[in-house]
Amino acid sequence: MTATLKSFQTNINCGSCVRSISPFLDELDGVTIWRVDVEDDRKVLTVEGTASDAEIIRVVEDAGYDIRPLN
Template sequence: MTATLHSFATNINCGSCVRSVTPFLDDLKGVTIWRVDIEDDRKLLTVEGTASRAAIMAVVEDAGYEIEPLD
C-alpha cells in the first residue's frame, strides 16, 4: 500500500488540543507523520501514511474533535 497525504478541516485550535489528539494519531497504524496548522482558519490537519481517511476521522472524533475531509 502506498503512502498518501490526507487533509482535513478540524476544530483542533490550540496547543492543548494538539496534545489531546496526539496519542490517538500516534497510535493509529499506518500514520507516518501528521501535523495541525492551528494558524490556518480551517485548523488544517495533514496526515501522511497508509491509514485510511475513515480511520483517521474515527480516531480524531474519538479524541473529541470535529473533522471534515478536504481531499
C-alpha cells in the same frame, strides 16, 4: 500500500488540543507523520501514511474533535 498525504478541516485550535489528540494519531497504524496548522482558519490536519480517511476521522472523533476531509 502506498503512503499518501491527506488533509482535513478540524476544530483542533491550540497547542493543548494538539497534545490531547497526539496519543490517538500516534497510535493509529498507518500514520507516518501528522501535523495541525492552528494558524489556518480551517485548522488543517495533514496526515501522511497509509491509514484510510475513515480510520483518521474515527480516531479524531473519538478524541472529541470535529473533522471532515478537505478536497
